[in-house]
Amino acid sequence: MEELLNTTAGDVTQLKYALDTFYFLVCGALVMWMAAGFAMLEAGLVRAKNTTEILTKNVALFAIACIMYFVSGYAIMYGGEYFLSGITGDGFTGAEEPATYAPSADFFFQVVFVATAMSIVSGAVAERMKLWAFLLFAVVMTGFIYPMEGSWTWGGNAVFGMYTLGDLGFSDFAGSGIVHMAGASAALAGVLVLGARKGKYGKNGEINAIPGANLPMATLGTFILWLGWFGFNGGSVLATSDVENSNAVAVVFMNTNAAAAGGVVAAMIVARILFGKADLTMALNGALAGLVAITAEPSTPSALQATIFGALGGVLVVFSIITLDKLKIDDPVGAISVHGVVGLLGLLLVPVTNDGSTFSGQIIGALTIFLWVFVVSLIVWLIIKAVMGIRVSEEEEYEGVDLAECGMEAYPEFASSKN
Template sequence: MEELLNSTAADVTQLKYALDTFYFLVCGALVMWMAAGFAMLEAGLVRAKNTTEILTKNIALYAISCIMYLVCGYAIMYGGDYLLSGITGDGFTGAEEPATYAPSADFFFQVVFVATAMSIVSGAVAERMKLWAFLAFAVVMTGIIYPMEGSWTWGGNSVFGMYTLGDLGFSDFAGSGIVHMAGAAAALAGVLVLGARKGKYSKDGAVNAIPGANLPLATLGTFVLWLGWFGFNGGSVLATSDVENSNAVAVVFMNTNAAAAGGVVAALIVARMLFGKADLTMALNGALAGLVAITAEPSTPSALQATLFGAMGGALVVFSILTLDKLKIDDPVGAISVHGVVGLLGLLLVPVTNDGSSFSGQIIGALTIFVWVFGTSLVVWLALKAVMGIRVSEEEEYEGVDISECGMEAYPEFTSAK
């Protein structure tokens, strides 16, 4: 009888291990699909003459993120051998008890988060940055900058040996600050060094709209991101093989969806009040803002609270986009507002429903992340500008970076012969 009980317990343990590993991998695949969402969203919101280049950036940055996080990023963030961590030896090949899922599944889930942070930068610097300068920055961002701030947060390490953010009451469930605000901070540094697109701002201070080429594509990208976000937030529960974790996963999915819906409606209403029209681009950014706002803590709010939090993000993003334009900070897709400004909002909303966090801890954590990522990114952008230049020429910008950077157009049938 005892032997039978031991055998049954072992079978249950193995089943839980298999289920949690499979759940982790499926959620990671959903987050990876967000790379397609970012690519479609950005391709839809830039002009046709810059489409091929931005698609190239998106697939290349994903590949670079995967390689750099494997080579050194994961080790910086969670400890271990730095060079070729997980390739040499058996660091990612299996696990012994009491691990609840495969180490390689954890790596896969973490690496797609890194790519998400880097994707945020892509849209903000679109239409005027040199492709290879962007990719050079991606190497540093995904290999060093992001993993370092990740080691202070999810990694649990002290900040330069001074303090641990967790002990101060900092909490970020799935990365409103760690992923989204970090990506926006890097993007802001790049935009400030790069400057605005030609024609975006007039000498008299007027802001000139530069419409995207394909709003159906941008809308598709937003829906893809909305879908992928269930893996982003849901996977951060880290397990689903027991009743408690299954219930938590269901709540996170419900709240994630509710927040996105609240963001869309609020952004539409604010746009209608300000512009007298239903602005689709604001609605799309409202959905993403709602998702970012709930990402810091999707497990403790009620569904109604999640909807209201998302609505706050959707309303805020409209005002943020308009404010950045007044400051002549040119962000073609609104990435800095969606992921940075609303990412901060998400962090500040955590203590409303999570007693384990504090407003002071959230503020200190946000400042730590922003100062580190913005400061180091600014140094890297300035170094790249000095060494290789980061902006294309005026002529190349006018003709479109598709030709100068990639040698091909995304929509050649619509281009008249010369």
């Protein structure tokens, strides 16, 4: 009888290990699908002449993120055990008790997060940055900058050996600050060094709208991101093989969806009041703002609270986009507002429903992430600018970076023929 019970317990442990590993992998795949969402959103919100280059950036940055996180990022973020383990294959092949999922599944889930942070940068610097300058920055961002701040938060390490954010009451469930605000901070540094697109701002301070070429594509990208976010937040529960974790996953899915819905409705209402029209781009950014706002803590709010939090994000993002334009900070897709400003909001909302966090801890954590990523990114951007330049020529910008950087157009049938 005792032998039967031991066998049964062992089988249950193996089943839980298999289920949690499989769940982790599926959620990671959903987050990977967000790369397609970013690509479609950004390609829809830039002009036709810049479409091929923005798509190239999104494909390349994902590949770079996967390689650099394997080479150095994971080791920096979670300790040196896996540094360059791909050379020998050690470290990712299996796990000893009492691990609840395969370590390679954890790596896969983490690597798609760092790619998400880098994807945020690509949209903000669109239409005027050199492709290879951007990709060089991606190497540093995914291999060092992001992993370092991740080591102070999810990695649990002390910030420069001084203080542990967790001990100060900092909490970020799935990355409103660690992923989204970090990506936006790097983007802000890049935009400040890069400058605005030609014609965006007039000599007398007027703001000239530069519409995107393909709003159906941008809308598709938003829906893809909305879908992928269930893996982003849901996978951060880390398990689903028992009743408690299964309930937590269901609540996270419910709240993630509720927040996105609240963001859409709120952004549309604000846009209607301010502009007198329904603004699709604000609605799309409202959805993403709602998702970013709930990402810091999707497990403890009620569905109503999640909807309200998302709505707050939807309201804030509209005013943030308008304010950044007035400051002549040119962000073609609104990435800094969606992921940075609303990412901060998400962090500050955590203590409302999570007793384990404090407002002071959230503020210190947010400042730590922002200052580290912004300052180091600014230094890296300035070095790249000095070494190889980061902006295409005025003529190349006028003709479109598709031809200048990639030698092909996304919509060649629209081009005039010289024959």
